[in-house]
Amino acid sequence: MILRVALNTLAVASVAVAQATTYQAEAATLSGVTIGASVAGFSGTGYVEGFDTASDSITFTINSTTSQLYDLKIIYNGPYGDKYTYVVLNNAGGSQVSLPATSAWVTVPAGQVLLNTGSNTIQIQNNWGWYLIDAITLSPAAKPGPHQTTTVPVNTNANSDTRALLKFLGSIYGKKTLSGQQDQASLDWVTQNVGKTPAILGLDLMDYTESRISRGAVSTDVDKAIDFAKKGGIVTFCWHWGAPVGLYDTADHRWYSGFYTDATDFNIEAALADTTNANYTLLLKDIDTIAVQLKKLQNASVPVIWRPLHEAEGGWFWWGAKGPEPAKKLWGIMYDRLTKRHGLNNLIWEWNSIKQSWYPGSETVDIVSADTYTQGDHGPISATYNNLLALTNDTKIIGAAEIGSVMDPVQLQAYQADWVYFCVWSGDYISGGSWNSLDLLKSVYSSDYVLTLDEIQGWKNSSL
Known part of the structure; x- marks a missing residue:
C-alpha cells in the first residue's frame, strides 16, 4: 500500500x-x-x-x-x-x-x-x-519577431496545387488557424451540430495495404478526399501502417491493431539492415501500394498534407519502436521512393515528432506538427508549440495534427501559439461531450481567428 x-x-x-x-x-x-x-x-x-x-x-x-x-x-x-x-x-x-x-x-x-x-x-x-x-x-516573455518560415516545398518538382497550399498556409500562419476534423462521419457531425464545416478533413491510408486488405479491410477515404477537395476543402492523410508481416492476431492483439509495437514482431531495425532481406522488400511493396492511392489524388488535383510515421518518438508504433535512427531512415526511403520513383508531387511532407534526435532533417520536411490529448483542457499547448519552434529554429510552419480537446482561440492568440491548423480526432473526442462541449465547439467555430470551409474558398488562387 x-x-x-x-x-x-x-x-x-x-x-x-x-x-x-x-x-x-x-x-x-x-x-x-x-x-x-x-x-x-x-x-x-x-x-x-x-x-x-x-x-x-x-x-x-x-x-x-x-x-x-x-x-x-x-x-x-x-x-x-x-x-x-x-x-x-x-x-x-x-x-x-x-x-x-x-x-x-x-x-x-x-x-x-x-x-x-x-x-x-x-x-x-x-x-x-x-x-x-x-x-x-x-x-x-520576450515579444517574438516575425516568423522565419519557408513556403517553398522541399520537393523541387512539387506541382502548382501543392505550392499554392503551402503558400496559403504561410499566408495565414500567425494570423489565423484552420479548423480540422478527422474522419468524414465526424466532420459531418460538426457540420450538422455546430453549423460550420471544418476547413480540413483528416483521413487515413490505413486500409489500403496488403496485410489489412487480405483480412477484409476496405476504405473509401481517397474518394472522400477527392469529394471534399471539390468543395474547396483541404485534406490531410496519416497512415496507421499495419506491419506488412508478423501480426500476432490474438485475442489481446487483433490484426487490425497491427500498427502497434505490441501487436507485431516486425522489427524495423532488422528490416532496414540491408536491402536484400524479405522484410525490406515488403516495406517497399507497401509504400508502392500507397503510392497508387496518392497518385489518384494527384490526378484529381488534390494536394495532401502528408503525415506518415506519425508519433514515432512515442515508440508505441512499430516504426518508432527501435529508436530514432531506423525511423529517420524509413522516412528518407519513403520520401525518395514517393517523390523520385513514383513522381508524387502533390505532397506537403509533415513530420510529427518533437525531439531533436528524431528529426529527419529540413531537406525532406515541409511542416512540423505534434499530437496532444488532454481531456477537458482547452489551453494553447504552448510548451509543445515552442518545442516545435526550437526544433527547426522557426523555419517550418507548425500544425496541431491531432488533438482531443479543441484549443481556445483567445488563449492561442494571447500565448502566441500560432498553430496553423488543428485537427480534432474522431468519434467521442468530437461528439461525446466530455472532451469538447457543444457550446464550446460553437464558440470556437464562430471565432474570427478560426477559419472554416466557407471562409477558405478559392485558397488556390488567393491568400486570406
Missing part, C-alpha cells in the same frame, strides 16, 4: 514577477507527494518526489501586479526514464511537458503562462509520473 499525504505549506510569492524568479517546489502546496533530499544537487532545502498516482500535484501560488506573459521553466531530475508532466495555470488551460530521462538536475522549457493581475496558481500534475521536481522559474 502506498501512503498518500497532502502537505499544505503555502507558497505565495510576496513580490510581483518582474524578472527571472525561482520558486522552490518544497515550499509549494503539495498533494499526494513528499519532500526528498537524498539526491544531491538540488537547490533550496529539498525537492518533491512521489509522483505515482494520477491526482498527485504541486501548486505554486504567484502574485503579480500586472497581466503579462511569462516563460516557464521546470528544474527536475528524471532517474526513471523519459516522462511527461502537465502544467495547469489557474485551473484552466495548460501544457504537456516532456521530461527526458536524466540523472542530473536539469532545466527544461515548459511553455508560457499568462499571469493575471493578482493571485495565480501554477500546478504541476502527475501525468506519466516518476520524476523529481526541484523548482520552477518565471521570466518575462
Whole structure:
C-alpha cells in the first residue's frame, strides 16, 4: 500500500514577477507527494518526489501586479526514464511537458503562462509520473519577431496545387488557424451540430495495404478526399501502417491493431539492415501500394498534407519502436521512393515528432506538427508549440495534427501559439461531450481567428 499525504505549506510569492524568479517546489502546496533530499544537487532545502498516482500535484501560488506573459521553466531530475508532466495555470488551460530521462538536475522549457493581475496558481500534475521536481522559474516573455518560415516545398518538382497550399498556409500562419476534423462521419457531425464545416478533413491510408486488405479491410477515404477537395476543402492523410508481416492476431492483439509495437514482431531495425532481406522488400511493396492511392489524388488535383510515421518518438508504433535512427531512415526511403520513383508531387511532407534526435532533417520536411490529448483542457499547448519552434529554429510552419480537446482561440492568440491548423480526432473526442462541449465547439467555430470551409474558398488562387 502506498501512503498518500497532502502537505499544505503555502507558497505565495510576496513580490510581483518582474524578472527571472525561482520558486522552490518544497515550499509549494503539495498533494499526494513528499519532500526528498537524498539526491544531491538540488537547490533550496529539498525537492518533491512521489509522483505515482494520477491526482498527485504541486501548486505554486504567484502574485503579480500586472497581466503579462511569462516563460516557464521546470528544474527536475528524471532517474526513471523519459516522462511527461502537465502544467495547469489557474485551473484552466495548460501544457504537456516532456521530461527526458536524466540523472542530473536539469532545466527544461515548459511553455508560457499568462499571469493575471493578482493571485495565480501554477500546478504541476502527475501525468506519466516518476520524476523529481526541484523548482520552477518565471521570466518575462520576450515579444517574438516575425516568423522565419519557408513556403517553398522541399520537393523541387512539387506541382502548382501543392505550392499554392503551402503558400496559403504561410499566408495565414500567425494570423489565423484552420479548423480540422478527422474522419468524414465526424466532420459531418460538426457540420450538422455546430453549423460550420471544418476547413480540413483528416483521413487515413490505413486500409489500403496488403496485410489489412487480405483480412477484409476496405476504405473509401481517397474518394472522400477527392469529394471534399471539390468543395474547396483541404485534406490531410496519416497512415496507421499495419506491419506488412508478423501480426500476432490474438485475442489481446487483433490484426487490425497491427500498427502497434505490441501487436507485431516486425522489427524495423532488422528490416532496414540491408536491402536484400524479405522484410525490406515488403516495406517497399507497401509504400508502392500507397503510392497508387496518392497518385489518384494527384490526378484529381488534390494536394495532401502528408503525415506518415506519425508519433514515432512515442515508440508505441512499430516504426518508432527501435529508436530514432531506423525511423529517420524509413522516412528518407519513403520520401525518395514517393517523390523520385513514383513522381508524387502533390505532397506537403509533415513530420510529427518533437525531439531533436528524431528529426529527419529540413531537406525532406515541409511542416512540423505534434499530437496532444488532454481531456477537458482547452489551453494553447504552448510548451509543445515552442518545442516545435526550437526544433527547426522557426523555419517550418507548425500544425496541431491531432488533438482531443479543441484549443481556445483567445488563449492561442494571447500565448502566441500560432498553430496553423488543428485537427480534432474522431468519434467521442468530437461528439461525446466530455472532451469538447457543444457550446464550446460553437464558440470556437464562430471565432474570427478560426477559419472554416466557407471562409477558405478559392485558397488556390488567393491568400486570406
